[in-house]
Amino acid sequence: MSETRGSSGKYGDMELRRGPWTLEEDTLLIHYIACHGEGRWNLLARCSGSLKRTGKSCRLRWLNYLKPDIKRGNLTPEEQLMILELHSKWGNRWSRIAQHLPGRTDNEIKNYWRTRVQKQARQLKVDANSAMFRDAVRCYWMPRLLEKMGSSHTMQSLGAYTTTTDQAPQGPRHGLVNPSMQHHQFGSLTSYEPPAVAENRSPSSSSCSTVLPRLPVTVSEFPSTAPDELDGVAFDPLSSGLSMNNAYDLDTWDLAPVSAPALGYSASPDYTVANSDCSNTIVDGLWSLDELCDMLKSYISGADPKVPFGDNS
DNA sequence: AAGTATATCAACCGCGTAGTG
DNA sequence: GCACTACGCGGTTGATATACT
CATH class of the missing domain: 1.10.10.60 (Homeodomain-like)
Structure with a gap:
C-alpha cells in the first residue's frame, strides 16, 4: 500500500x-x-x-x-475472561475495557471480540449481544477459562513449565513481547471466589483445590453483573494470583493434555490444548464449534440439568 | 505446488466531545 | 453562545499470513 x-x-x-x-x-x-x-x-x-x-x-x-508498555502476543485466559466479563457489562466500550487490561489496546480487544467471540456467535446463528449468547458464555466459556487459568497455575507450581515473557512461545505473526513490559503484580486469589460447590467436580480438580479458585458450575455462581467500578473490587481475573505471561497463552501452549474438565458438565474426550491439532478441539480458550453448538442446543432446549438457567437472575 | 478461502490485525475513517479563544 | 481545533472512540477496511483443497 x-x-x-x-x-x-x-x-x-x-x-x-x-x-x-x-x-x-x-x-x-x-x-x-x-x-x-x-x-x-x-x-x-x-x-x-x-x-x-x-x-x-x-x-x-x-x-x-x-508505546513501550504495549504487550504483544495472544491474550491469556485471564485477559479473555476479563474481556468477556467487562463486555457483558459495558458492551463495545473498548477503550474502557482496555483500561483494565494492562498493555492491551482497545484495538486489540476489539479485534479479539470481532474475530473470536462474534465468530462463535455468528456460527451459532445467535446475536453476540443477545442474552442467550451471554448466558452461554457465562455458563460454558467462562468456567473453561477459569479452569484454564487453574490448570496453568497448577502446572507452573509443579515446575512443569516455567518461562519468562521473553521466553514465551511466540505466535505465528506476533510473537514479540515487549521487553519493557513489566510483569503484572497480582493480588489475592480470594478476590474472585464463587460460592463453593463440592459436588459435580472431577477428581482431577481436587488436587487444585488448595490453590485454585473453586469453579462455578451454575450460572448463579457467577456474579450476575460486573461491578460498576472494578478498581479494588471483587472481580478481577488479573488479580487472581495467576501469571499473565505467555506460558498460559492457549494459542501457543504446547503442553498436552491439561487436566480433565473440573466442571460438572462433560467436555469432549479429546480435549487438549496442543498446538498440533486444533481443528476440532479447544482453540485459544474457545469452545470448538461442535461443543458450543451442542451446549447451546442443550441450553435452548433446557435439557442440560447441570445448568439451571432458571437461577440466572 | 498452486490456487483459493479464511483469519488476523494494523490502519483508516467518520463522528462525538472537550478545550480554547 | 459560537466557531474552530484537537483528540479519542468505535466501526470498518484491506493487506498479509495461514489453512485448506
Missing part, C-alpha cells in the same frame, strides 16, 4: 503517507516523542520533519504499536 496523497489545510501542501508504517517512520516517531512527549499529535505531525503522517495516524501508531 504505502500510498500518499495530497493534503491541504493544517498540513499545507504536504504529501501525506498512508498505509503501513516503515521502520524509518517508526524511528522518527519514537525519537520525536522521546524528545517532546506524547500528545499534541497534529503539532507533532507538522513539526517532525520527514514524517508525512497525520496527527491521527501518529497517535494511532504510537498507542497501538510503539
